[in-house]
Amino acid sequence: MTPGSVVGGARATIRRIGSAGSFEIAVFDGGFDPVSVIGRSGDSIEVAIKEVGGATIRTIGLRVAAMQAPVVVRTQPPPRKRDHPLNAAIVVVFDEPIAGSSESPGSVRLLRGQTEVSGSARFLDPSLDANHVSMAFVPDAPLAAGVTYKLVVTTQIRDLTGDALAMPDTVEFTTGASVIGPPAPIQTSPDSRLLLYGVGATDQVTVTVRDAAGNQLVDQPVTWSSSDSSGLAVSPSGRLTALALGFYTVTASVGGGGPTDFLFVGVIAPPLPPASVKAYPDSATLLPQTRILLGAFFQDAQGNYLGGNSFTWRSTSVGVATVDSAGWVTAVSPGTAGIIATGAGLSDTATVTVTETVRFQSVSAGPVLTCAVSTAGAAYCWPYFTAGQTGSVGYTVPQTGPGLITAGLVFATVDAGGTGDLNDHACGVTNGAEVYCWGQNGYGQLGNGATNSIAWTPTLVGGLS
Structure with a gap:
């Protein structure tokens, strides 16, 4: 994440959407250097940025791309x-x-x-x-x-x-006239805990060495060690290899007797084999000639996320909606189609409803998203399901056109968020004078009394009259 992306950020929690596992890293100058995340093309990654006090101030959703040029x-x-x-x-x-x-x-x-x-x-x-x-x-x-x-x-x-x-x-x-100082205290990345699933699993741990002024030091090699090398091996470059189930401590030290940091690593039994497929989102409502990218992943018998990207896609009604091999759905004409994701002999179906062309009575364009209210009072937002702004059920899903917010609500007006760090949410007033908000809530902008949550669907704001 580029420095300055999240002002006031101190730590970042990173996890794959649908997975209980996560790890934390330090945020430096509002960003952090690349870290290794086990995932596949099409997986969704959630990055929650926290301030020093522990409150989440921003949550970002990312989709793992198949291939892109370096930057x-x-x-x-x-x-x-x-x-x-x-x-x-x-x-x-x-x-x-x-x-x-x-x-x-x-x-x-x-x-x-x-x-x-x-x-x-x-x-x-x-x-x-x-x-x-x-x-x-x-x-x-x-x-x-x-x-x-x-x-x-x-x-x-x-x-x-x-x-x-x-x-x-x-x-x-x-240049100035000063020179760099000695190494300051270091932090591993990940810097708190890490889980490896099964004997033979591997992962990479890194350290960035800086002086007290924040200057990166590249001539200060780090020595890596494991509390039990027979259960968890660590290479001179910080590569971890699980040799036996258990819990271990990895130590990183700068030079001889320099700054030291510790990472706790658990090697646990691998997850169960796939028992089902989950397509997401469960449903979507599109206008003709707009598109949405669906995703899918495997689950074990307990519903735990297993990842996976080897899925085929097909539509039950190509006259209503078509789907390509990557999961991009194109709305063709009004009606309902099932979009089926199949992998390893398992399938799940997402329902896509294509509506008639909609006329809008008002539009609100924010820095991140745009929302509009139809003449019938239905709310639509676009172009991207990132932090739930468009009512998506907890997943990051790109969409090229207006997406219908939860059906059943009749809005008089909708506003597409503010500026700066307050731009990842939307709020609307219904014809019944009720206020609903959805999306990012790092600063309590949704009015639900919390500051570290995301509302994936419109949430009623109480206490207003």
Whole structure:
């Protein structure tokens, strides 16, 4: 997550939608570097950002994409920094692992005016970045004080599939006169607990070493160790391998006797085999020629989420709605169609209703979504089911056109949220003078007395008259 994305964020809880398992990481400067999440294309990921006091201030829904070009998440120094220490590392962090061929002349450059600064681009020590999501530019000579430099990240950068950087990135910064300090206390990522399912399961743990001023240190390798290497092995690069069921402690230490942090890891029995398929959302109402992306996952006999992306899709009525191999449903004409997801011999059906063309009497366009009220008083919102703004039942679902809010409510007006951090919700007043809100609630904007919840469907706001 790009720095500055969530002002005031201190920690992030990350989980797959439908899964009870989650892990926490530290939020630094309103964002965090890429972390490894076990999932498949089409899975939905929820990221809940919490403030220092523990209250959730923002929840973000993401869909795991099949493939995309790499992009720059952050740089050290950030754009327009004015006092970069003379010997501080120059680091570029990407949103996915980068191919070894990117460690070549010209992939990352440094300019002083129009003059090339002699140096080289290299990956960080494996103990700091085993996945190669970061690169450092190392000048051959110290930088000059009080000088403006330009960092250039070129399309020579490629990911593991050979895709080039989506677009070049340029960052200007100015050096100060200070130098970096010794390592400050460190935090592993994940930094609290981690579960591995079954013997043989693996996962990657990382550490970012910084000084007290927040400068990233790339010349401070980390030593990893396990409380019981016969049950949980940890490689020099922080790769965990489960060897026996149990609970273990992983220790990360900087240098000899430097800062240390601990991570608690549980190796538990793997989940049961798939017993059913869950298609989501359960139902959707579309206007003709609009589209919605459906998803599906496997569940065990207890209803626990198992993930999965090997599903085929078909429509029971292609004259009403069609569906492609990725789950994109296109509304054709008024009527009702069942959209069936099938995998491993198991199936589930989502109901798609296509209505007649709707006339709107009012429209409210917010920063994140747009909502409208039809002449019949029905509320519609679009374009994306992220934090439940459009009444989706707890899942992140993209939609290209208006989506009907829960049927049965007749609205006089609907407003599509505010600005800044208050833009992921909507509220409406019904003809009966009742107020309903839905969506994000990190600041209590839904009026339900909570500040750490999401309303996936319209919720009545009490105490108003």
